[in-house]
Amino acid sequence: MILIIDDDLAVRTSLSLFLKHEGWTTLTAADPEEGYALIAENELKAVLLDMNFSRETSGTEGLTALKHIKELKPELPVILMTGWGSIPIAVAGMKIGAADFINKPWDNQNLLNSLKTAIGLSASAAELPEGSASRKQLNDKYGFENIIGDDPQLQTVLKTIGRISSTEASVLIIGESGTGKELIAEAIHQNSSRRNRPFVKVNLGGISSSLFESEMFGHKRGSFTDAKNDRMGRFEMAHKGTIFLDEIGDLDLNSQVKLLRVLQDRTYEVLGDSRTRTVDVRVICATNRNLKEMVAEKKFREDLYYRINLILVNLPPLRQRSGDIPLLANYFLNNLKALYNRSGLKISQKALSWLKELYLSGNIRELKNIVERTVLVSEKDTLEIKDFEQQMEWASKPSAEAGLPAVGSMTIDEMELSMIRKAMEHHQQNISKVARSLGLSRGTLYRKLEKYNIPYEAQK
Template sequence: ATERTITREELDRQGDFANIIGADPQLLKVLEVVSRVAPTEASVLITGESGTGKDEIAQALFRNSSRREQPFVKVNLGGISSTLFDSEMFGHVKGAFTDARQDRTGRFALADGGTIFLDEIGDLAPSCQVKLLRVLQDRTYEVLGSSKTRSVDVRVISATNQNLLELVESGAFREDLLYRLNLIVLHLPPLRQRPEDIPLLARHFALGAAQAYRRDLEIDAAALNWLQTLPWPGNIRQLKQLVERTALMSPSSVLGTDDFSAALSMQPEEGQSGSGDLPAPGTMTLDELERSMIVRCMERYQGNISRVAQALGLSRAALYRRFEKYGIDP
């Protein structure tokens, strides 16, 4: 028998998915798995490109779990150096090292009884992977500067925009840690594979901008069609930024293609709408269009990697991977 696709309405009756916009079949399959595994204690690994909504899926897993009244602690592992890992994750006692002037509660202690969300798990240094594995295996850890072993009860959700199997093959990620994390794997499709959801998301972000800026705001049909043709290297995060930027830059209450095109081009010169800068829909491949967006951003921000990454809704690491893919010399 052919598998029946669940409807968005059925999913919304089954659980709380209010923070997730869309009705794309790939997304609905992910949400269906979320509704099934959220009430369990299973560890979940969320994969997908930068800006695809991994945070929102982690929140949905938490809100539909039996631990929803307990803490939800998000840790961006990409932002923690290996030297600070122990102090950040396990805490330290006063005097544990030179700058330890007072006790510090670690992230695992803060999440005890609830859920810990380990974001950017692929960026974790090998020396820290061993320590994390030990906690996940034994459910115990030691506070830095203390010999007392503490137990912890957490549900673990992790996320990455990298291919962890490739990292395992290259020796950059521990296979035993991967198998601790990926009992359930949820893969989020990039926005370019969800074109039907782009108008829904754009309208949702326009509504948010209208409330934030206290003005009437809508997007015309031609602009919604045009937005569906763009490659969105920064995915949903980039679409949100573009809608908000366009709402700020355009005096009109009905946002059109020219308004979005001007905001996307971010042109420094006065008096240019920027609409001539972008190709007509269908004249370039998605890769060519994505490459041109990155090159234009590099010119606009004079090669400032941080600002280019922010404008495109990408992490610096994801932007460098795009440079490599398209042969762009930063």
């Protein structure tokens, strides 16, 4: 049962008819006081609450009503309905505890999605109580086998994404570089109803402001000087599926405004085409930056922050779950056994204990690179501390081959050039093997070879 609190009879009537058509029963109230009584007397799934009961209050009456509802029934989802462009009031409501907000006039499908998400999140909160599920149970239920680790912090993350994957809730994943944010985003998608639809990954940090609209929304041929063909935007590619917006903290303010509209209304225009289009996507965002601080510094829009932050997933850095390092090291090693046809490879217990004590600023990605570099260079099957130390020393000393300075004075390009040269030599210029060992696509590797003028033979 859904309660609608709005002083406009036409709004109450149209919402009731729509929701009844979608299978819901409804109650209506013309003002908050009437709504409080209905909340106390009935078992409700959610409340649709108008924020503006008079122009004089400018939404403050709605905020007062929201506070009182959350006092009456803290677990009851409340979705705010805002008019007159009162987004700041809606953001204030999200801070108090509103599940979501929608703009008037509303889109029926957006309203329905918002309701289903809010109700789904409320129901899922009791699905897996803290500590109720073992790691094996989580793997069996959600297929988390490729997310390695037994640390309690990681298990909390997995329980959270297990609970919320089946909803349409927007998710913000925060964590340092190399903590596995993309892996978590993929796990959410694979456990959602959209699992058989596209999962589109976008690195927003790599898109300039001038190209943002073209990349995200597409363009028509001739819409600007270099637009020689029609281009499909990332949102259109992700239609009916999930779009993963990585490094959202790197997005400039101008592009944030453009992104906010499509996330809020699920509408956009293709460059060169005035027709408004709609898109149906699940949105997952990720960043290694502190968005709260950026909001306070006016570098990130507060309304966008609350739009993407319905569910927050905080990935711990590897140093906070160092007990998982041996599991991860052996996982990477097992993958390398097959890749390099070295079935006898293993890491000694002393070396595993030594790896646990490393400060890995690059987190899981850095650990993977250390293990792979050691396997590439060592001819022994059992990897000892000294084998790993040699690779750590190589990374912090001048390279005899390239004549490069120590890491402390090396540029990123110099470090990258040295790694590519060594990989090319080790794999005898086999582009596929080099790309895999460096964690790059073949296309990216070719671009880097051209960038550094490294000779190579193109391979199919």
